[in-house]
Amino acid sequence: MKLNEWRPPELSSPDSNLKPPVDARGSDWRGRTLQEVNLVGANLCRADLRGTDLSNCQMVDVDLRLALYDAQTRVPDGINLQTSGAVGPGAKLSGAFLNSTDLRGMDLRGAVLMGAYLSGSDLSGAILDGVRLVGSDLRDAILRGAMCRGTRFGTCQLDGADFRGADLTDASLEGAESIKGADFSLCIGLKEQKDLLLNRPYEELDCWNPLTRNTTRKSLENLL
Structure with a gap:
């Protein structure tokens, strides 16, 4: 050519x-x-x-x-x-390298993302209902307005994650490895887990999120 x-x-x-x-x-x-x-x-x-x-x-x-x-x-x-x-609904992506990937609005229902590398990825508005994210790296990931109903975040790294406005109904967050600097402002569905998250170490709760200009503690305490 x-x-x-x-x-x-x-x-x-x-x-x-x-x-x-x-x-x-x-x-x-x-x-x-x-x-x-x-x-x-x-x-x-x-x-x-x-x-x-x-x-x-x-x-x-x-x-x-x-x-x-x-x-x-x-x-x-x-x-x-x-x-x-x-990448899509039902995808088998355990351990996949998806760092900084644009996944805005993606339908990922039924996907398996255990141990996936999603740091810096943009999952704004994505549908993650029932997705297994156990052991995944979600540091600095953007999940604004994401649907995370029943999503499993056990042993995930959530440092700096932006969950603002996400639906976390029945999501499992208590086993996350770290929520240092994560912002949960305007989230829904965290009523039962809110107190558990607020009992985490002050090093995680009082960390400033440079993107949202908020601390994890303040974002949780301000939830209705």
Whole structure:
């Protein structure tokens, strides 16, 4: 390919003109329907495939690591998105490196993220209901407005995590390794755990969150 004909992978368009092996890393194919595109050996790492219909494509040896999918994503028979390394509902991502990943508004219900590295990731508005995050690193993660009903945070590192406005109904936080500097302002569902969290060491409760300009203790005490 001539240099002046080269296009960045993230600008790849899902049409029949794609020549294999396709390199569409980081591309945005949301809501598109692909007609018999040859994706054998394609690199779709980090591509956004939410609402995308790939069911008519040839998909063999496709790299789907960290690609985003949702309940509307369609793939050919034999492709298991949940075990492919892609991110979406029911994904098996224990121990995955997702540091600083943009996961805003993602539906992650039923996903397994035990021991995952999520420090600095943006999970604002994400649906994490029932997700197992045991042992995960969520330091400085942003979970503003996230749905965390029944989410398991046992032995998680939550230092500096921003939970403002999150729904933590029935979530398990008492076993977290540390909540140093975490901000729980405007959270709902913490009535039963609030007192337990306020009994944690002062080193955790009186730590200042540089992003929200609040301490963990103050954010908990101000909850209704």
